[in-house]
Amino acid sequence: AAGVIQSPRHLIKEKRETATLKCYPIPRHDTVYWYQQGPGQDPQFLISFYEKMQSDKGSIPDRFSAQQFSDYHSELNMSSLELGDSALYFCASSLIGGTGGRNTIYFGEGSWLTVV
Amino acid sequence: GESVGLHLPTLSVQEGDNSIINCAYSNSASDYFIWYKQESGKGPQFIIDIRSNMDKRQGQRVTVLLNKTVKHLSLQIAATQPGDSAVYFCAENYWRGYQKVTFGIGTKLQVIP
Numbered sequence: 001a002a003g004v005i006q007s008p009r010h011l012i013k014e015k016r017e018t019a020t021l022k023c024y025p026i027p028r029h030d031t032v033y034w035y036q037q038g039p040g041q042d043p044q045f046l047i048s049f050y051e052k053m054q055s056d057k058g059s060i061p062d063r064f065s066a067q068q069f070s071d072y073h074s075e076l077n078m079s080s081l082e083l084g085d086s087a088l089y090f091c092a093s094s095l096i097g098g099t100g101g102r103n104t105i106y107f108g109e110g111s112w113l114t115v116v
Numbered sequence: 117g118e119s120v121g122l123h124l125p126t127l128s129v130q131e132g133d134n135s136i137i138n139c140a141y142s143n144s145a146s147d148y149f150i151w152y153k154q155e156s157g158k159g160p161q162f163i164i165d166i167r168s169n170m171d172k173r174q175g176q177r178v179t180v181l182l183n184k185t186v187k188h189l190s191l192q193i194a195a196t197q198p199g200d201s202a203v204y205f206c207a208e209n210y211w212r213g214y215q216k217v218t219f220g221i222g223t224k225l226q227v228i229p
Contacts, residue, residue, distance in 0.1 A: 038126055042220065043219050094215065103215075104162055107159035110159050112157075
């Protein structure tokens with residue numbers, strides 16, 4: 001079965017640079033979530049999109065932005081990178097429509113961002 | 117979820133024994149719960165879920181128990197195997213016009229051969 005696809009898997013950037021992460025949800029899923037996970041920490045919710053509209057916002061820095069496109073893929077843009085942004089970034093997807101939001105969220109394998 | 121930094125709660129279990137991992141959730145309005153397993157450097161992998169109208173759900177070697185009175189969730193793994201070694205997260209989900217999912221603090225399961 002198709003899973004959530006993230007790219008790139010690994011990314012190294014210097015401080016103050018910009019990075020873009022991409023996420024391709026499971027086909028027919030209408031909701032995308034972004035999470036950030038630091039070493040030894042639980043995933044922290046950043047932002048989510050339902051049907052291409054932002055549905056919820058968590059602890060996403062103002063330097064970060066995201067969007068969901070017409071084909072449902074999503075991109076997380078991170079600017080003015082700081083050392084503390086080094087983390088594993090997960091994208092997840094689920095199918096909400098008509099289910100009252102009780103559907104499993106499936107995660108991708110993550111994108112490792114290292115800021116040096 | 118609140119981070120515990122580098123010191124995740126750790127559960128050490130002998131291979132073949134049963135494991136019980138506990139989780140406290142925060143929102144009494146949460147109506148759907150998921151357990152995830154995360155191996156090092158990989159994404160969280162779905163294990164089992166349970167809706168709030170149930171107290172117990174069984175899968176293959178895993179059982180989830182839900183106690184809504186005290187907002188507590190547990191994951192029981194029968195006959196724990198070395199491949200079960202990972203960090204386990206519970207996630208609570210509630211609907212507020214959109215799906216809101218919050219992770220609990222993970223528990224690191226170490227299986228001793």
